[in-house]
Amino acid sequence: MADGVRTILGFPRKKGAAEPPVDPTLHALLEALPQGAALLDSAASILRTNAALRDMLGPSLPLRPGTPALSLFDPQARATLRPWLEQGGTTPLEAPLAAPEGRPPILALLRLAPLPAGRHLLLAEDLSERSRRREEAEAGERLRAIGQLAGGIAHDVNNLLAIILGAMDAAILAAPAAAPELRPAQDAAARGAALVRRLLAFARRQQLEPRVLDLDEAVAAAIPMLRSLLGPRIALEFRPAALGRRVRVDPVQLDQVLLNLATNARDAMAGQGTLTIATDTAISLQEEPGFPDPLPPGRWAVLDITDTGPGIRPDILPRILEPFFTTRANQGGTGLGLATIHGILRQSGGALQITSRPGHTRFRIHLPRHEAPAEHPAEHPATPAPTPLATTPPQAHILLVDDEAPLRRLAATALERAGHQVTQAEDGEAALELLESGLHPAAMISDIAMPGLDGMALARAARTHLPTLPIILTSGYAEAALGADMTREGINFLPKPYRPAQLVEIVASLPQTADGA
Known part of the structure; x- marks a missing residue:
């Protein structure tokens, strides 16, 4: 057989000869495949990979010729994959690929096709999109059930708060001297009503009030509140760089996002560390991958919240946005916080991207930029004193x-x-x-x-x-x-x-x- 034919078919030139190079025709076919693909030699080492596979794995994993094929996969899956590769992968197999730093692994459907001279073609079909659609459908069902439950609870709590506010107003009218002692309870009831409004927003039973806000100004207004929340041993750094860019979002919900993420960071850092809140701008020319949301093309204002805690373990990172999933159940965690944040950002047309490693967890929030002038939100008034009810002749x-x-x-x-x-x-x-x-x-x-x-x-x-x-x-x-x-x-x-x-x-x-x- 001529050497040229041997090369195209993948046979070694002659016994004892060196491994022949991959023919350009086979290389072109490999690159044209829509799914990730790697050409493996008889020892299950990489000869060549295509662009689709390199995109799935990211730049942090170099795919040089001679790299063992097992290095393509998540370390926890390699014990299962080793015999599968050795036996020629007779049946398709689902397994996670090696994850780029700070991102969860991609689940792939693997197939191994035999080639001449002991070589194999490894095909990896990305299952993340299929899994994402299935998970979103399941999450939608859970959220609908949660929404019904939350709505019913919120209605009952609002009834109780109305009773509390009415009874305190009546007590103050009957004994004005008691007003200073009752005022904290009135304020607490008013804060409770605000919390119920947030619960109703989560349940999609509350009318949202989005406004065009200057992102730097809106975040700066929340910084004093966050400093009090974090305590003296956590340093809070604010780095505004959005340059006056404006976003359209409900200001109460923006505060809720900041409070929730700051609270999570405080608990993760065990009360000691650094929380950095930064704003920025970004332009995306094409969709950029990320977890849990890809970033669509557009002009964005960016809010970055980074902490120096221990990081989110890779095995739980894919689940942190699930309603009711929490690692702090014994500390009163409900698992609704991050799910609510994700819902808020989606309602506002934004995207959330999370990366985590030991000593560095970042929540990167992209909100669409708006060119309209900022609408300054009305300040929340202090709890007013009850208005004396005028006694008049029967009117109605x-x-x-x-x-x-x-x-x-x-x-x-x-x-x-x-x-x-x-x-x-x-x-x-x-x-x-x-x-x-x-x-x-x-x-x-x-x-x-x-x-x-x-x-x-x-x-x-x-x-x-x-x-x-x-x-x-x-x-x-x-x-x-x-x-x-x-x-x-x-x-x-x-x-x-x-x-x-x-x-x-x-x-x-x-x-x-x-x-x-």
């Missing part, structure tokens, strides 16, 4: 409907102090019976989420008896999440937790009608 007859008895009694007391006559009903069915039996209130106030006949159904049924009846509906959910256009139906909305003075104020603003008596 109010039908008050709420299945939460303590809250219903507090609301009734506030309305009666303002001079109104109040008829209470414990649920929608009881309220409808009163209306059908001839009750003609001047207005109706009802909770929306009640067992049996809910507030929206009650409002529509009431309008069949009293077409112009003014109606106020209350809920622990945001109006936008309730799936009803209340403005179009002429219904007023009061979110929970409300304070008694707010309820009296909205009743005072209702128009007089001919229906009520």
Whole structure:
């Protein structure tokens, strides 16, 4: 056989001759393969690899001729792969490739095709995209279940907070000298309401309020809060370099991202180390790989949060964004923090990329740049003192409907102090019976989420008896999440937790009608 033919087919030239070079034709075929591929010699060492395989493994792993094929794979999988390679890989096998530094390994479907002269062609099909789609579908199902649970809990907590706020306002009105002692409890209830809004945002039951923000200014405003959170033994370095670039994001959610990541870093560093928060800009001309999100092409403002903790172990890095996955369950960890952050960034059109090694964990957040002028968020006002409820002659007859008895009694007391006559009903069915039996209130106030006949159904049924009846509906959910256009139906909305003075104020603003008596 001629030497040229021997070379093309991959046979050695003659017994005792050196390993022939790979023919350019075979090299071209190797490069044209869409999946990762490596040509192996009879000793399972690399002769040549293609660009697809080199891209999968990254630049940190040099693939020189003579490198053992086992070095392509994650160290924990090599014991299984050694006999598979020695036996010629008769069946396909799934195994993780060696991971680039700071990134989880890529799962690949491996096939080994025999060639002449004991050589083999190793094919590696990237399964990460298929796995990602499957995991996203499973995560979506979990998130829907979590959202339903979170929404129900949040509604109940808002009811409790409304009771607490109403009772404290009533106590201050009865004993003004107690106001300084009760003010911290009022502030705590207000903070609790803010936390519930975040929970509702996670459950997709809270209307978001994105604004165009200067990224450097928004992060700088949170730095004092973060210093207090981290404590004296953790150094906080802030390096603003976004050069006035603006992003469109809910400022409350941006604060939540910073607080959550700073808290995680503090716990990881065991209270001692350095947390660096930096901003920057970036332009991506093509999709860039990363975990958990690839970075799409675009113009970005970047937020980097880096800590000097022990790093995230490679075996748990792929799971850290799963809801309810936590390594600190015995310390009260819920596993919702990073899942919520990832959801916030996706809602804002951003991307999250995480790298970790001992002594260095970085969360790199990309947010789309916006050219519109910054909209400065309104400052959160301090908890106001309760407004004294003016006592006036009876003005209106109010039908008050709420299945939460303590809250219903507090609301009734506030309305009666303002001079109104109040008829209470414990649920929608009881309220409808009163209306059908001839009750003609001047207005109706009802909770929306009640067992049996809910507030929206009650409002529509009431309008069949009293077409112009003014109606106020209350809920622990945001109006936008309730799936009803209340403005179009002429219904007023009061979110929970409300304070008694707010309820009296909205009743005072209702128009007089001919229906009520």
